[in-house]
Amino acid sequence: NAGVTQTPKFRILKIGQSMTLQCTQDMNHNYMYWYRQDPGMGLKLIYYSVGAGITDKGEVPNGYNVSRSTTEDFPLRLELAAPSQTSVYFCASSYTGQGRGVYGYTFGSGTRLTVV
Amino acid sequence: KQEVTQIPAALSVPEGENLVLNCSFTDSAIYNLQWFRQDPGKGLTSLLLIQSSQREQTSGRLNASLDKSSGRSTLYIAASQPGDSATYLCAVKGNSGNTPLVFGKGTRLSVIA
Secondary structure, eight states: OOOOEEEEEEEEEOOTTOEEEEEEEOOOEEEEEEEEOOOOOOOOOEEEEEEEEEEEEEEEOOEEEEOOOSSSSEEEEEEEEOGOEEEEEEEEEEEEOOOTTTEEEEOOEEEEEEEE | OOOEEEEEEEEEEETTEEEEEEESSOOOEEEEEEEEEEETTTTTEEEEETTOOOOOEEEEEEEEEEEEETEEEEEEEEEEOOGGGEEEEEEEEESTTTEEEEOOOOOOEEEOO
């Protein structure tokens, strides 16, 4: 099992450039998430998805877009990169069964993005 | 709005010592609480998950407790080892609908040989 796979691992962008961070999971999890982690600030939720075709904003969605066309993939798009988006980005997935039960989260290894 | 606080922010202990990491949350209406470990430059690894109806969970040398009414959880690490050095994150899931996890900022643990 690969779990949650994120690509690329590192990227340097110039201000105003665009890019897509890829995230794929092979555990048939229905929920997927994008978090960003800034030094000393913990993880903040950008967007999440409860299933294919459904996405919702998290705490810090501005400057980002997502789509969920399949259960496996949940790409994160940065349209006009800004220095404030320099961070480490983590994708995660979880399975929610009947009711509201969440049976633990699995995280990818992260993408370290620098905007200069 | 749920807020999660972890104290201390950093901790350094000699090898072999037992230690406790603390986590507090402002809204006691949680569904579950999870402890994660993060190694430098790596992703998060789930250590223990406690459902709101549970008081504690154990895995090897780790024991996590939950007091939902007081909004507190502790992670107890017995006989610490240098390999335990990492950042430990606490996260809670709210009771309502699709509420995702809310994370604390973590405790950075160093175990000195």
